[in-house]
Amino acid sequence: MARVVGIDLGTTNSLVAVLGEDGPRVLADPETGERLLPSAVSFLPTGEVLVGRAARARALEAPLETILSAKRFMGIGFEHVSDEDRRRYRFAPAERGPVRFLVHGHTLTAPEVSAHVLRELRRRAEAALGDVVERAVITVPAYFNDSQRQATRDAGRLAGLEVLRLVNEPTAAALAYGLDRQEEQSTIAVYDLGGGTFDVSILKLARGVFEVLATGGDTRLGGDDMDTVLAAVLLDGLPARWREHVQVRAQVLRLAEEVKHALSSRADAPLEIALPDGGRFERRVTRAELEALIAPIVERTTRSCRQALADAGLDPAGVAAVVAVGGATRVPLVRRHGEQLFGRPPLVDLDPDEVVALGAGVQAGILTGDKKDMLLLDVVPLSLGIETMGGVFSRLIDRNSTLPVGVKETFTTAVDKQSGVEIHVLQGERELAADNRSLAHFTIPIDPLPAGVPRVEVMFLVDANGILSVTARDLRTGREHTVEVKPSYGLTDDELERMLEESFDHAEEDVQQRQVREARVDAETILRVTRAQLDVHPGLLEPGERERIMRAAAALEEAAAGEDPVRIRDAYDVLSQTTEPFARRIMDHALQETVVSRALDEL
Amino acid sequence: MTHALANGVERNGECWRCSERVGLSAFCVSCAAPQPIAADVDHFALLGLPRRLDLDRADLERRYHDASRRVHPDRHQTASTEEQTLSLAASAAVNRAYRTLRDPIARGRYWLELHGDPIGADNNRVPPELAELVFAVQEQLADVRAGHGDAAAVAAARDALASRLASLVAGLDDRYARHGAAHDPPALADLKRALSAIAYVRTLLRDVDAVAAR
Numbered sequence: 001m002a003r004v005v006g007i008d009l010g011t012t013n014s015l016v017a018v019l020g021e022d023g024p025r026v027l028a029d030p031e032t033g034e035r036l037l038p039s040a041v042s043f044l045p046t047g048e049v050l051v052g053r054a055a056r057a058r059a060l061e062a063p064l065e066t067i068l069s070a071k072r073f074m075g076i077g078f079e080h081v082s083d084e085d086r087r088r089y090r091f092a093p094a095e096r097g098p099v100r101f102l103v104h105g106h107t108l109t110a111p112e113v114s115a116h117v118l119r120e121l122r123r124r125a126e127a128a129l130g131d132v133v134e135r136a137v138i139t140v141p142a143y144f145n146d147s148q149r150q151a152t153r154d155a156g157r158l159a160g161l162e163v164l165r166l167v168n169e170p171t172a173a174a175l176a177y178g179l180d181r182q183e184e185q186s187t188i189a190v191y192d193l194g195g196g197t198f199d200v201s202i203l204k205l206a207r208g209v210f211e212v213l214a215t216g217g218d219t220r221l222g223g224d225d226m227d228t229v230l231a232a233v234l235l236d237g238l239p240a241r242w243r244e245h246v247q248v249r250a251q252v253l254r255l256a257e258e259v260k261h262a263l264s265s266r267a268d269a270p271l272e273i274a275l276p277d278g279g280r281f282e283r284r285v286t287r288a289e290l291e292a293l294i295a296p297i298v299e300r301t302t303r304s305c306r307q308a309l310a311d312a313g314l315d316p317a318g319v320a321a322v323v324a325v326g327g328a329t330r331v332p333l334v335r336r337h338g339e340q341l342f343g344r345p346p347l348v349d350l351d352p353d354e355v356v357a358l359g360a361g362v363q364a365g366i367l368t369g370d371k372k373d374m375l376l377l378d379v380v381p382l383s384l385g386i387e388t389m390g391g392v393f394s395r396l397i398d399r400n401s402t403l404p405v406g407v408k409e410t411f412t413t414a415v416d417k418q419s420g421v422e423i424h425v426l427q428g429e430r431e432l433a434a435d436n437r438s439l440a441h442f443t444i445p446i447d448p449l450p451a452g453v454p455r456v457e458v459m460f461l462v463d464a465n466g467i468l469s470v471t472a473r474d475l476r477t478g479r480e481h482t483v484e485v486k487p488s489y490g491l492t493d494d495e496l497e498r499m500l501e502e503s504f505d506h507a508e509e510d511v512q513q514r515q516v517r518e519a520r521v522d523a524e525t526i527l528r529v530t531r532a533q534l535d536v537h538p539g540l541l542e543p544g545e546r547e548r549i550m551r552a553a554a555a556l557e558e559a560a561a562g563e564d565p566v567r568i569r570d571a572y573d574v575l576s577q578t579t580e581p582f583a584r585r586i587m588d589h590a591l592q593e594t595v596v597s598r599a600l601d602e603l
Numbered sequence: 604m605t606h607a608l609a610n611g612v613e614r615n616g617e618c619w620r621c622s623e624r625v626g627l628s629a630f631c632v633s634c635a636a637p638q639p640i641a642a643d644v645d646h647f648a649l650l651g652l653p654r655r656l657d658l659d660r661a662d663l664e665r666r667y668h669d670a671s672r673r674v675h676p677d678r679h680q681t682a683s684t685e686e687q688t689l690s691l692a693a694s695a696a697v698n699r700a701y702r703t704l705r706d707p708i709a710r711g712r713y714w715l716e717l718h719g720d721p722i723g724a725d726n727n728r729v730p731p732e733l734a735e736l737v738f739a740v741q742e743q744l745a746d747v748r749a750g751h752g753d754a755a756a757v758a759a760a761r762d763a764l765a766s767r768l769a770s771l772v773a774g775l776d777d778r779y780a781r782h783g784a785a786h787d788p789p790a791l792a793d794l795k796r797a798l799s800a801i802a803y804v805r806t807l808l809r810d811v812d813a814v815a816a817r
Binding site: 164165206207209211363366367368369375376377401402403404405406461463464 | 664665668671672675676677678680681691692694695698699701702
C-alpha cells in the first residue's frame with residue numbers, strides 16, 4: 001500500500017505528516033524547509049492562485065481576493081457567517097446552500113478554497129517523499145458537525161485525495177501523545193484551542209485502545225477572535241476615516257496577531273500602523289492589556305470543559321494529564337486557565353502546532369496496518385435526530401456515542417396513498433428542531449397504500465468519520481430503497497462532479513501555462529545571448545550567416561509572443577542549430593585567446 | 604452471497620469466510636472476519652459474556668476492547684467493500700452492546716426487554732415510596748410556572764431529587780448481585796419496580812432542570 005499521509009487542515013496553518021520507521025514526522029517543503037503552510041489562498045486577476053505565505057502576504061494589498069481561513073466557512077450557510085467576516089469578505093447572494101465567496105466575479109465555496117491548500121500540501125508531501133500521494137487522513141475539529149465534515153471530505157476529493165478517514169483533532173493529538181505511553185492505563189484531557197475552533201476531549205487509554213469518553217467545544221472560538229478584539233481596540237485609536245478602510249483593517253488585524261505572539265514571551269510590545277496617506281500611528285500593548293481583552297474569550301472554554309467532564313462522569317481529579325494543543329495555547333492566560341480548570345499544568349512536550357498532524361500520521365499508519373497495536377474509538381460530538389410533529393427535535397443518536405453508531409426507526413404514512421415520507425435530519429442539543437443545525441432533507445419513497453399500512457425501516461448510521469448515511473428498507477417487501485439526501489449546506493453530488501471536472505480542466509491549463517512560461521524564459525535567454533555575440537564577434541561571421549541567424553531569431557520572437565509551447569520549442573531548436581557553427585567558432589576563438597594570453601604570461 | 608450476508612440475512616453459526624464455529628460472536632476468532640449481526644442480537648452473547656445482571660466491569664471492558672480490535676472499520680480499511688460493510692455493522696453492534704451493558708440502568712432495562720417485560724411508555728404511576736418527594740417537587744414547579752417560584756426552593760428540590768436518584772442507582776448493584784441470572788417473575792417484578800422509580804425520578808429531574816433553565 002502506497003504512503004498515506006496525515007493532514008492537519010487548520011484554520012490558520014496546515015501541515016502534512018507521515019508515519020515513518022521511527023514514528024510520525026512532519027514533512028517540510030524540500031525547497032524552503034517550511035513545515036507550517038499558512039492556510040491562506042489568494043486569487044490573482046490573471047487566474048493564478050497563490051497558496052501559503054505568498055497568499056498571506058497578499059492579504060494586505062488584496063484582502064477581498066485573499067481567503068485567510070476558509071475553514072471557518074466549511075459546511076455552513078451565509079446566515080451563519082459572523083458580522084466581522086461579512087465585512088472582511090465579499091459573498092455571493094445565496095438564499096440556501098453553502099456560503100459562497102465572490103472573487104473576481106466568480107463564486108467559490110469553502111471546500112474549493114481549502115482544496116488549494118490541500119493540493120499544495122500534497123505537492124509538498126510528494127516532493128518530500130519522492131512518491132505519489134493519493135490518500136490521506138485529514139483532521140477536523142471534534143465539534144465539527146456532519147456538514148462541516150462532509151465539506152472537508154469534499155475538499156480532499158477536489159484536491160485529488162481519497163480521504164480514508166476524518167479524525168478529530170484532539171483525538172489525533174492524544175494518539176501522538178500516547179504513542180509512547182500505551183502500557184499505561186489513564187485518563188487524559190486534550191485542551192485544543194486553535195486559530196478558529198476550540199475542542200476539549202476526555203480520553204481513556206488502556207492496552208493501546210484510545211477510547212474517547214466525551215468531547216465538547218465551539219467551532220467558532222479561537223486565536224483569531226483574540227486578534228479581532230485587539231484589532232478593534234487598535235482601530236478605535238485611529239482617525240475615524242481609516243477605521244473602515246479595508247487595507248488598514250487587514251494591516252491592523254495582521255499587527256494584532258503579531259503583537260499577540262510577541263506578548264506570549266514578553267510583557268509589552270510596540271506596534272506601528274502605516275496609514276495610506278503616509279501617516280504613522282504608534283503605540284504599545286502590554287500583556288495585562290491583552291489579557292483583559294481576551295479574558296472573556298478564554299472564559300468561553302470553561303463551559304465546554306465542565307460539560308465534557310460531566311459527560312465522561314469525571315471530576316478534574318479523575319484526569320491524570322492535560323495536553324495543550326493548538327497555537328493559541330501558547331498564550332500564557334490560556335495555559336493558566338487550563339491549569340485552573342483541570343488542577344494541573346498542561347503538558348506541552350509536543351509542539352502544539354505539530355501534534356495534531358503527527359497524530360493524523362499515526363492514524364494513517366493504523367489504517368494501512370503499519371501500526372497494529374493501537375486503536376482509536378471516537379465519538380459523535382453532537383446528538384443527531386429528526387424533526388417530528390410540531391417542530392420538535394426527536395433525538396435518535398446521543399452525543400458522545402462511540403462510532404460507528406447506528407439506529408433503526410420505523411416510519412409509516414399518515415394519509416391514504418401517500419407516496420413518500422419527508423424526513424428532516426438535524427444535529428444539536430436543543431429541544432426544538434429550529435434551534436438545531438439542519439443537516440439534510442430526504443424523502444423515503446413509499447408504495448401508495450392506505451394510511452398506516454406501509455412500514456419502512458430507516459437506518460441512520462454514523463460511520464467512523466462521524467458522517468451520517470441513511471438507508472431505508474420496506475418491511476413488507478424487504479426491498480431496499482435508495483435515499484437521495486439533499487444536504488442543507490453541503491455540495492450536491494452534481495456540484496462536486498462539476499467542480500472535479502473543472503479542476504481537471506484547470507490542471508491541464510495550468511500545465512500548459514507553465515510550459516509556455518518556461519519555454520519563453522529559454523527563448524529570451526538564447527535571443528539575448530545571440531544578439532550579444534553578434535555584436536561582440538562580427539568578424540567571426542561567414543557571409544550570409546548574420547541574415548540566417550536574424551531570420552531564425554525573428555521566428556523565435558514571434559513564436560514566444562504566442563501561447564503554444566511546442567511552437568516556441570521548435571523555433572528555439574531552429575535558432576540553436578542555426579547559431580551552432582557560429583558558437584563553435586566563438587569557442588575556438590576564446591580558446592586561442594587563452595592560449596595566447598597564457599603564453600604571454602609565461603614569458 | 605457476501606452481499607446477502609452484509610445485510611444480515613442469514614447466519615448459521617459458522618464463519619462466512621473460513622467456516623470456523625463463531626456462534627453468536629461479532630467476529631471469527633480464527634480468521635478475524637467480522638460476522639453479520641442478527642437484528643435481535645443478544646448483547647451478552649455478542650461480547651461473549653455470560654447472561655448475568657452482575658457483570659464484572661473490568662471483564663466487560665476487556666471484552667469490548669478485544670472485540671473492537673477485531674471488528675472496528677480501521678482494521679478493515681484495506682479489505683473488500685463487503686467486508687467493510689460487515690465491519691461497520693458489527694462495530695456498531697458491539698458499541699451498542701457495550702453502551703447498554705456498561706450502564707447499570709440500561710443493563711437492567713435491557714434485562715427486562717430480554718425477558719419480555721419491558722418498561723413501557725405507561726410508566727407514569729407515582730411509585731408509592733416516592734409520593735411524598737414527588738408531591739413536594741411538583742408543588743415547587745407549579746409555583747414557578749405560575750410566576751411566583753422561589754429559586755432557592757427549586758434548587759433544594761433539585762438536590763433532593765438528585766440525591767434520591769443517586770441512592771436508587773447505587774442500590775442497583777446490590778440488587779443485581781442478589782438476582783444474578785434470575786429471571787423468575789418475582790425477580791423481574793422487583794427489578795421493574797426499582798427501574799421504574801429511577802425512570803420516574805429522572806424524568807422529574809429533567810422537568811426541574813427545564814424549569815430552572817428558564
